[in-house]
Amino acid sequence: MAASAVPPPPPGSEHTDEPGAERLRRVLGAATVVRGTALSGGLYNSARLLELSDGRRLVLKTAPRASTPALTHERDLLGTEALFHRLAAGTGARVPAVLHHEPAGAGTPAEWLLLSYLDGATWDAARDRIPPADRAALRRELGASLARIAGVTGAAFGYPQPAAGLSAPDWPTAFTAMLHAVLADASRFDVPLPAPTGFLAGLPERFRRRLAAVRRPALVHFDAWEGNVVVGRTGSGPWRLGGLIDGERAFFGDPLAELVGLDPFGSAEDDADLLAGYRSVSPALSLDTGARVRLALYRVYLALVMRVESVPRAYEGGFAAWLDTWSAARVGEQLAVLDALEG
Template sequence: MSAAAMSAAAVTAAAVTDGAEQERVERCVRQVLGAVRVTGGRALHGGLYNSARLVELADGRRLVLKAAPPADAPALTHEQGLLGTETLFHRLAAPTGAPVPAVLHHEPAGPENSGEWLLLGYLDGATWDELRNELTPEHRAALRRELGAAAARIATATGPRFGYPQPVPGLQGTDWPEAFTGMLQAVLADAARFDVPLPAPADTLAGLPERFAEALADVRRPALVHFDAWEGNLVVTRDPEGGPRLGGLIDGERAFFGDPLAELVGLDPLGTPEGDPDLMAGYRSVTPALATDSPSARARLALYRIYLALVMRVESAPRGYAPDHTAWLLSWSADRVTEQLAVLAALDR
């Protein structure tokens, strides 16, 4: 085949793909909104599991259509029905006053629908991560206060039980020690399944919930936790004077019901946000009594940092990250786990 013919074939294949995608988008949107006209849209990048697409309608509305990967795509144990989890998160968070997208429709996978999808309202703005170099220290401090208040509001929502909301065996519990034990055991099993080396002996890691069961038992209410509200999942908009404001928290697909302190770990996986005075001032403007420096709180924060580091480490295998990023992630997560095990050892003397 000539180069010209190969190029023409590629264009034709792309057109067929684009046409099928456009038909799918229009079918989903019309199922929810009726006879509306889709006039444009584009893929939204940044998500690592579900795909997302901006959808523009003739009446000026903009929406987000999210779709789950194929059911046989490699995934961690807790990565099942994540769009259902995101739906639940947004619906529970919205009444608390936290800024989140409106849920228009969630369609689970089923006999007449091969793929799970979710239709959301679109939040105008750009992600905090995208605007990083434009934010002054004053802007960042104000945004951190807003973020702290939003995190506290989210934590006022209460779930029916502890753990992940999707019905995956072993990921829930009647109390937080039981649920967290199951969550940690699942990611350790995922490490074995995907042949990802652990940064500490498996027995040591698996025994942490029992070793610190008393601290975990201090959590008596299954609070809603986003657990992935890092700066790439925060939308920043502009106030009437042009200053940046927190426009919303997106991608609530990693949410679970558990300890409000876990939210602090998810807000900044690489740092220690409980030491950020602006973030904590915002949080305590809603929930003044949050304790972060008691032995119990410090133990739980260390446990959640270990858990998140393991999740980030193990997911590198099914995600197929670039070699450089995988190497950094393996090195960082090993250091993080070692650091937090030392914190726990000091508390356990």
């Protein structure tokens, strides 16, 4: 997970594992790479922009080696990204086309994924150039696109990669597994938690009735903040949505969870334009007490993920200190929300 207010990862946290030239040549055919440029912004997988001899521009994403320390759900993430983009494309959403995905295995030390490149700039990079009227239209367009994506139904709830073992036939069980996994990761990496482990682990059972209201495993990007939204314009025309990228954190679950990933530090449900766009496709979206309970639970989960991942990613200095302080405050804030809603 990344967000616009998060500083870049410290030097030395990057990795450079990439598929061998011969394997890449087999995928590209007659085309050759004339230039490769590292892309910034990712905090787990690496990405390079490949400019080809036939004029195409592609994105090559490479995962860390399997031996690299990672959270439980951070396995086979590029397989999740490939699945997300394929499913989202079927809804008409603008996403990169999946050209090739290769899991780690014999002769392949790290999973890799080859995608088409979406022209434009990320929303966070272009933010200061987007006038308010265009921003409102973009938020409505983004909301409608995410609502269409949420219309995709998975075979089970939770993370789709089998290696993580974090899926289940119902949402309370899947979310319990997801939350318990990050708590176990905190123990494994010796990360202090902002509340007692047992108390946090008991949240899904405490609010099981609210979680059980989710009956359909909807496709959720869960990382659709402005750094993963591509925008663009033609000449001096209006800014338009260019597409969604980086679907590696996707899961099947409560479509409301998308609001948490859209704004990790705030509350996207307060964005009237976003909700108007979402409800233009899915008018039944509700923000009743049960929905707000679930939103608070998902915010606790995301804050814990961001807190715990700082250790295996070796964040240091001011960034690590900021993340520690922010995540503790965020968890405390959302626990207070839960108490106020259903004390």
